[in-house]
Amino acid sequence: MRRSPVAGLALVAGLALTSSACGDDGGDAERFCGEVAANRDALTNPQLVYSDDIEPLLDLYRDIGDLAPLAVEADWNQLVSAYETASTVLPGDEESEQEALAAIYSSEESAAAIDAWLRANCAVEIGPVFTIVPHTPVTAPAPTVPDGTAAP
Numbered sequence: 001m002r003r004s005p006v007a008g009l010a011l012v013a014g015l016a017l018t019s020s021a022c023g024d025d026g027g028d029a030e031r032f033c034g035e036v037a038a039n040r041d042a043l044t045n046p047q048l049v050y051s052d053d054i055e056p057l058l059d060l061y062r063d064i065g066d067l068a069p070l071a072v073e074a075d076w077n078q079l080v081s082a083y084e085t086a087s088t089v090l091p092g093d094e095e096s097e098q099e100a101l102a103a104i105y106s107s108e109e110s111a112a113a114i115d116a117w118l119r120a121n122c123a124v125e126i127g128p129v130f131t132i133v134p135h136t137p138v139t140a141p142a143p144t145v146p147d148g149t150a151a152p
Helices: 005-017 029-038 040-044 051-065 070-086 094-106 108-122
Strands: none
Touching: 029 040, 029 051, 029 108, 040 051, 051 070, 070 094, 070 108, 094 108
C-alpha cells in the first residue's frame, strides 16, 4: 500500500466543499437521502491514509450517485468526476496537482447545490460547504446619478 498524501489531501479538500420531503424525480430520492445520511461521515470526513483507500471512497460516491434524483444527478456526477481526477494526482507532479485543484474548484457550485438540495429535501446536512467564491446570486447596487441619489 503506497501513501498518496497529495491525492488524499485533494480528495479531503474536495469533500469539504462537499449534502423529509424526498420525492421521486428520476433516481430513488428516498434511498439517496437515506444513503447520504447513513454515510455522511464517510462522505465528508474520509479516512484517506493510503492510495488504496481512495477507490472504495469513489465507489461509495458512485453507488450513491446511482440513486441520485434528476435534480442533483448532474451535480453529484460533477463531484464524482472531480474526485476521480483528484485520485490521479502524482505526488510532486505539479501538472497533475494543478489539474486536480482545477477539477475540485470547478465542482464548488455543484457541492453547494447538493448541500442546498439535501437540506431542503432530506433534512440532511453535509456542510458547511466551503467555497473559494460565493455561489449565491449577487445583486448589483442601484444605479446612481452624479449627486449620489438613486437613478429614476
